[in-house]
Amino acid sequence: MxxxxxxxxxxxxxxxxxxxxxxxxxxxxxxxxxxxxxxxxxxxxxxxxxxxxxxxxxxxxxxxxxxxxxxxxxxxxxxxxxxxxxxxxxxxxxxxxxxxxxxxxxxxxxxxxxxxxxxxxxxxxxxxxxxxxxxxxxxxxxxxxxxxxxxxxxxxxxISPMAMGYMFEDLIRRFNEKTNAAAGRHFTPREIIELMTHLVYLPVKDKIQQGTFLVYDPCAGSGAMLTQSKHFATNPEGEIKSKASFHLYGQENTGEMYATCKSDMLLKNEDPDKIKFGSTLSEYGFDPELKFNFMLTNPPYGTSWKQDIDNLNVGTGKKIEIKDRRFNLKIKNFKGELEEKCLTSRSNDGQLMFMLHMLSKMKDPKDGGSRIASVHNGSALFTGDAGSSESGVRQYILENDLLECIIQLPNDMFYNTGITTYIWLLTNVKEERRKGKVQLINASSEEFYQKMRKNLGDKRVEFKPEHIQLIQDMYFAFEENEYSKIFDNEDFGFYQITVHQPEKDENSKIITDSKGKPKSDNSLKDTENVPMKESIADYFKREVLPFAPDAWYDKTKMKVGYEIPFSKHFYQYIPLRNLETIAQEIFDIEKETDGLLKEIVE
Known part of the structure; x- marks a missing residue:
């Protein structure tokens, strides 16, 4: 649409x-x-x-x-x-x-x-x-x-609710530009919402023709994702033509956006009580047991959630212990044993906390399960070392086979930022061919967007229907090509080991402890990330011992880590030009300058 x-x-x-x-x-x-x-x-x-x-x-x-x-x-x-x-x-x-x-x-x-x-x-x-x-x-x-x-x-x-949302966001963007203020965090271009709704609904098109379905946005903004997604599913002239009932739920903590969203829900005869005001993370407005079939959102990233931490935190000192089952999850340690861990990302970026929140609101697969589309920046892919909460969130998602696909969007797609962004697609009802797999789609190159005639804030490029169709086709094909890669879940996991080397005295003699074991030299201590699919012993023998024959690692103190190095998997090596080519170019330049370069060198 x-x-x-x-x-x-x-x-x-x-x-x-x-x-x-x-x-x-x-x-x-x-x-x-x-x-x-x-x-x-x-x-x-x-x-x-x-x-x-x-x-x-x-x-x-x-x-x-x-x-x-x-x-x-x-x-x-x-x-x-x-x-x-x-x-x-x-x-x-x-x-x-x-x-x-x-x-x-x-x-x-x-x-x-x-x-x-x-x-x-x-x-x-x-x-x-x-x-x-x-x-x-x-x-x-x-x-x-x-x-x-x-x-x-x-x-x-x-003027439809979608159009009204666009008008409001454009007005706010203009006000903020006029006063040099940061643009709102809730602005998601409509073509990105369109792509998200397609990828959320079309895979289950045949299963949503009748019945009742709940749609949720924990960062509702003007409500565009909610209203646009329902329209896509129920439009009698659209691709799905569902006759099911779709109930829209949302929460927003910015007063003006909450008011805008609620007003358009009133005009659409949606239940206004299903739009709540307040912070989703610490003031969740719905029954904790309520689950949703579909969730679409663009959570704030690079934004502090310290106030939420303070509201939720019942721990003491520097250690954060939030007694909230949304954020306390079981993940495996390096021994393969499940351990419950409080997963709380750093206080200056709460985007992954919204991800955990949505995961906690997924319907049981026996009840049809849930599908999620969420926009994130690059830090959600790789920020946080092994053992950190950010890594733990990715670990929980991948160990439970919830991640279906990640799509890299072109830069300069948003009104308020030019940074690289990604759409995450998650579900707990994967089709058989996708089980245990993750698809990465790189839609960042010129084949996937059109430059705008006039910029809107930082937004310089846009998707046209043919671009959305191209991305959609790659998703459904689920095949590898230049822009689509398919991986096992374990490909993103690793064991982090600490490499020790012995302390030596001034005579290069190894210093030992009371038990005769070499003491570790802190200045030589290092870490290695061993791919989860690989034997740690074989990796250590190949990658470490040839360079540090006396090195060792403590098998009882390893950490599990997960990261998704998106750019690495789509990196294309450009070989260096050979010397003959470079020399010829220099000679050509020399001829053009009538020997000036030769005079300078001599």
């Missing part, structure tokens, strides 16, 4: 002018979005309620005081809005303009008329904090008038 972003630009541009026309000299530039974003959402909700306004008011005036709870009536199709929300104020945004002298009081009445689920949205935007400034600077009328302009076409009938 493609999104015509060019069609949205005039609307975005007009909304952008509101800041320069109305807010300038009233607000600081870094405060513009505190007004523009909630006003955009409110106008969108306002337009959705306009057709049923009179019906809602009639029902409200007839039954208030007679029934304790009017919500059921006011949201019904016959007597109310036919949506999951309503407004009992006599005003709409357009009607507010009919009484300019009392517009501030009436606007407050209008806001207070919204149902509780919209009150939560207004609260998360902290929008009521702005009303005093509106009144003091006398901009309320101008602001509302701008948003009622026909050029601001925000009706949900004409």
């Amino acid at each position: 493609s999104l015509d972003t060019q069609r949205l630009q005039p609307i975005i541009n007009f909304i952008w002018t509101v800041a320069d026309d109305v807010l300038i000299n009233k607000y600081l530039e870094n405060q513009y979005q505190d007004v523009i974003l909630p006003m955009t959402v409110l106008r969108r909700l306002d337009l959705a309620l306009e057709p049923t306004k009179e019906t809602v008011l009639k029902t409200y005036n007839e039954f208030r005081g007679k029934l304790d709870n009017l919500s059921g009536l006011l949201t019904s199709a016959q007597h109310g809005s036919g949506l999951a929300f309503y407004n009992t104020s006599p005003y709409t945004m357009k009607k507010l303009l009919d009484d300019p002298r009392n517009i501030d009081a009436n606007f407050l009445d209008y806001l207070n008329g919204f149902s509780e689920n919209v009150q939560d949205i207004i609260s998360k935007f902290k929008f009521r904090h702005q009303l005093e400034t509106f009144e003091r600077t006398n901009i309320t009328f101008s602001l509302i008038e701008k948003f009622c302009n026909p050029k601001v076409e925000l009706s949900p009938d004409k």
Whole structure:
């Protein structure tokens, strides 16, 4: 499902002018979005309620005081809005303009008329904090008038939730660029979401035609992954055409994004209570026993989760011991024995903690299992030495045969970063040919993207439908070629051994302990990573002893490590040019410079 972003630009541009026309000299530039974003959402909700306004008011005036709870009536199709929300104020945004002298009081009445689920949205935007400034600077009328302009076409009938998410993210990106602030972490280009949804749903296309399925994003942002993935699965003109019920769940800890996401869930008649506010890692908003069929996310990477650690940590001192079963998992030690370990990544990057969180929410394979698509940067592949939590997360994933495929994306795909990113595909219901295997797909070269005519922040390249199809075809083919490699799970594991060499005195005599064993020279101590498939003894004999004949390693103190050196597996050696070629080029240059080089050398 493609999104015509060019069609949205005039609307975005007009909304952008509101800041320069109305807010300038009233607000600081870094405060513009505190007004523009909630006003955009409110106008969108306002337009959705306009057709049923009179019906809602009639029902409200007839039954208030007679029934304790009017919500059921006011949201019904016959007597109310036919949506999951309503407004009992006599005003709409357009009607507010009919009484300019009392517009501030009436606007407050209008806001207070919204149902509780919209009150939560207004609260998360902290929008009521702005009303005093509106009144003091006398901009309320101008602001509302701008948003009622026909050029601001925000009706949900004409602007889909996916389009709305794009518009919001583009506005935030512009605000952040204007104030030199870092762009939001929740921006995932729509074509990447499209690729993710294809690879999550299409492999189980035949199994999701009927029934009920739960879809979850623990870092929901504007909700685009949720709404776009459901549309892909249920679109009657799409590839799947599922008639099943898909229930969308999400959690978001940024107030403005939570409010945006929840507002579009309301407009889509999704259950707004399935969108939770707060940190997924330390304030998970759903029943711990709830499991999901599909999970798609782009978690924050390179972002601190120290506050979550502080909220979860019940240990003392420097040792982190989180008593949370999401992060306490059994992995094998070097003896092959299962040991429970608290896996907590370093405090300045919590991306792998979201991975563990999602793994804990997978349905049992007996109940159909789960499929996950998650975007990560390179550190998730290799950061952390043997024995570290990061390595432990990879170990748990690979030992339990949960990793299906990793796809390297082109650089410069995201609005806020040009770094290399990867899509991880995980499942606990692998098809037979993929069991015990991992596929790596390198989609970073020019064959897989198109350069954009105009950059959007740091985003300089994009996927077209043919690029998505190309990647998709390689995934389903599950064959090796220039861009696709297939490995055993164990290919990414290794044993880390510490290599010791004896201490020697000034006469080069080996120093021994009381038992006559050589003492280890700390200055010569080193480590070796032995591939898991290889005999440690054979490796040591081949790679160490020829260079250090007296070396040894302690067989009782080895560590298990896992890393996925993606670039190494796709490295292409470019041979050095021979001397004759280089010499000929020099002579050619000399001729071009009429012997100048010869004069300089002589």
